[in-house]
Amino acid sequence: MINIRLFAGLLPLLIFLGCNKGPKVISSSTELSNSEQSTGIFDSKVSVPTTASLQDGAESMHSVKVLEVLPTERYVYLNVIENNNEFWIATRKQEVKEGETYLYKGGLLKTNFESKEHNRIFEKIYLVSNIVLDNHGLEHNHPILENPSDSDQKPNTEKKEKIEIAGSISISELLNNKQKYAGKTIQISGECVKINPNIMGRNWIHLKDGSRDDYDIVITTDVNVPEGHIVTFSGIVALDKDFGAGYKYDIIIENGKVIN
Secondary structure, eight states, X not given: OOOHHHHHHHHHHHHHHHHOOOSOEEOSOBOHHHHHHHHOTTOTTOOSOOOOOOTTSOOOEEEEEEEEEEEOSSEEEXXXXXXXXXXXXXXXXXXXXXXXXXXXXXXXXXXXXXXXXXXXXXXXXXXXXXXXXXXXXXXXXXXXXXXXXXXXXXXXXXXXXXXXXXXXXXXXXXHHTHHHHTTOEEXXXXXXXXXXXXXXXXXXXXXXXXXXXXXXXXXXXXXXXXXXXXXXXXXXXXXXXXXXXXEEEEEEEEEEEEOO
């Protein structure tokens, strides 16, 4: 017969051991398609870098230099170095260049991870939702910036011809009356002077219209617009928007749809 007093004394210890799981580490994994289903770290609905468990259980911003790129049909494996520590990460397929520095937040550690496409096993690899170039709206050695859109504005003395489309609000008007347009759907036109594609599940379009030559407005969209193309968007004005990973804007236009 079980000693009731002994069982009562052990119960708190059993509860503690059951709850204290520690950092999440997944062993003996095969292929990213399985990881996508089991962890959700590559969930297409995730719009910002996932802050999943790191090996040390902490959330932190990582700045890594890419040493080697191994692409697959849907994902890309990256051999990176951070503070003299060399390791592998995997993220959704995108253009990644060797020698460039990228930022990411969080990560999920997997051990003994097999890649059938490359016929190799990674002893340790981190699954990362999104990575971004460190110079997209960021300054080197300053991963979290107050307003990355401001840092994108390099001194430019070139005077652009004004782009005026019927029904479109000028960038100058928008910036001078942010509160008036906050949360509203507006129409805006301009020349695409820069595009950062496929970051956090969207494209980041930078427009200038000649009304404010020292500033380009950023629009998030699923449309790919070539640089130099004049385009008209409709979208929702958002203020003080923080997407994480240094993507923080005083003003931005979201869910952009091309009108013409």
